[in-house]
Amino acid sequence: MMERTARLFTNNHMQAVRIPRDFELPGTRVKISKLDDGRLVIEPLPDGRLLAALKGAQPLAPEDWMDPIEHLPAEPVEL
Numbered sequence: 001m002m003e004r005t006a007r008l009f010t011n012n013h014m015q016a017v018r019i020p021r022d023f024e025l026p027g028t029r030v031k032i033s034k035l036d037d038g039r040l041v042i043e044p045l046p047d048g049r050l051l052a053a054l055k056g057a058q059p060l061a062p063e064d065w066m067d068p069i070e071h072l073p074a075e076p077v078e079l
Helices: 050-056
Strands: 008-011 014-017 030-034 040-044
Touching: none
Parallel strands: none
Antiparallel strands: 008 014, 030 040
16 A cells, blocks of 8 residues: 655635645545545546546447347238
């Protein structure tokens, strides 16, 4: 487990922590949880935008999704 000491500071009446570069988190939002023993857990939140989700997706090969379509005869419909 990696450990480092970080500094706390106050910014606009809020306490903040300077996260060292080697502990840098991806994205722009985090979830903060306070455990029963007083420890804080900081977890990055995934970017909820569609473009971010598509960037992480693996491309599909045509043979994976292009099953032949059965050509069925049209059924009569009464209007």
